[in-house]
Amino acid sequence: MNKPDKTSRRRFLQAGGALLAGNAIGSAAATDDSPQSLANAAPALHKLLRRASVAAARGARVVIVGGGWSGLTLAKYLKRFNPAFDVLLIDKQSAFISFPISNSWLADQVSLDFLSHSFFDAANNNGYHFMQATVLGFDRDSRQVYTDRGYIDYDYLVLAPGIEYDYARIGVEDSEAQSLLFHRYPGGFVTGSELLTIKRKIHQFAGGNFLLNVPDGDYRCTAAPYERACMVAAVFKRRRIRAKILLLDMNSEIKIKKAGFARAFEELYGDYIEYLPSSLISGVDVEGRSVETEFDEYAFDDAIIYPPIRASSLIEEAGISDQYSPQKAARTDPFRYHLAGDERVYVTGDSRSQPFSKGGHTAHSEAQYVAEVIAAHALEREIDWRSPQTMCFSAVDIEPLRAMSIITYYRFNQQSGLFAFDRTHLIEKWDTQGGQASLAWAEGMYRDMFYA
């Protein structure tokens, strides 16, 4: 168990004091990045410097940053594999909204209740604590996590903070322009509000060009942008509006379930979807409503713009990014998930450095394994590595809901030093059984993370 470390607390307070002093000097120069008045800023900053009010740890405390599929699963299974752990899950959101199945929700195949779940339920049903807070950083020497509600001591820290949009990679570099683009044409892969805006957009769309894109790189949920095009098209078709969906793919071809999606675009949505591969977006004109690619410009009436992604900036700010990772993922042990040289801090979920498919199911199966790794570490044991499992359903048609699916594992190739897909089972014909299975799958996952 970690004792509150007075020395490090003092160091942290000194650092805070230095920050205040720095701002006092800065205020003379009146830069845009510092508060104008130290006197007004001080009470706010002091809130950060106190110990957060959470129940005293009754065993080794594991703090998990991020209540997504990875964090929720870790919290549950850490308690399960080692009931002596005191587990605290932190998320900045007040409630959970599932991104998997959200495309089916866009087309009214499930209700918002189906996707929405409470962190309190998850914590109460699985014997851990939840705190709604924003994590600002952490200190590995003193083993403390800093949040907007104070600091917390940890014995183990699991970072599962997920992803952020990297708008610079589609030529939008200015932070104000990024913010405007995010609010006006959200991508729908990071926060629940984005999803609500997207649903309103497609249900109120009056006609014309509706632009969607597929990012490049290792983005979250490989099949989702193609599935979303199908679901948006299905809504337009049902509403009988004259609309064209411009699906700009920054990749040279459909990245997953290629034959299935290509057939759906042609057979079901030939009048609606125009698929445009190798469309490298190089700029977005928010006010003028157009997207610029290497060779073309596409005017749109409304859009969902999903930029390439990167690991949460928490990783980079903590100085633990892998210098070779284009998505600024953490430098971790690929089999044990801990930071290089620090077996107290782990990185999981979509900010991991391994090239596993980013998505809910991968994060869920991976988290069960990592929970076992950490439980074993606490007992000074080791367990064998096992592959995460990626399971991915893609809705293609509605009324009734019809879906395709793929499942895969990963194998580490000793010679190349790379992970490759293993034992992949792809069902590219879409059917109602797949649609039913997709909902059963999601229900089972929610049940596991929140209620069982």
Next chain:
Amino acid sequence: MKIARYISYCFLTAILLSLSTLAAAVEPIRVVLEFTPDLDNGRHTFDICARCHLPEAWGNNDGTYPQLAGQHVNVLMKQLLDIRSGRRANPSMQPFVQQRTIGGYQNLSDVVAYISTLPMNPEHAKGPWPPDTTRHREGAELYNRYCTACHGAHGEGNNELAYPRLQGQHYSYMTRQARLVRNDLRKVEPGMAEMLKTIPTIDFNKILNYVSHLPVPPADLAPHAQWRNPDFQ
């Protein structure tokens, strides 16, 4: 032939309706239903299962999924019904075995009949102590003393009584389940639970090691580990 045997085979589904909300004197009612399995429909229904269990139903060497291929129909049926009712906790599988997803008893009967006819994984995960080691020999002695009455001298199980066939099951899966039972995270029949809690873990692992090395009759095995279920090609 296995398939023919099961087409003509009718098995029983027992449902215990516990009327516990009524007076304590009310006895449980046992309803017995009979279904003749339809293997074609079983294959069709297995499509849902195969999305996670894969078309071969061979399980995972890491112990996260069991080998289902070649298992007794009544064992498979019991697990499906236990998971459906929540008696066996498996939150992520539970929605798949509800009537709204997989269908009614006929579909369950069909799918377990189909699974039982699938050829088994010729390279399932075996325990760490091969034959001719002391621990293997000790495992054999313990197995013969405690386990053969229900699971059979060769780990063949008992379909009538729904005792699982252990031959060919992944060692990693069996040790994982044993741990769940020991930690009260999985309920099994009282006799089995007693066994798991009485026999020390190391001895139990020796038993499971021995079981994992028991030969599977060659006629029940797929020709090689790269074999893929032609029904799903």
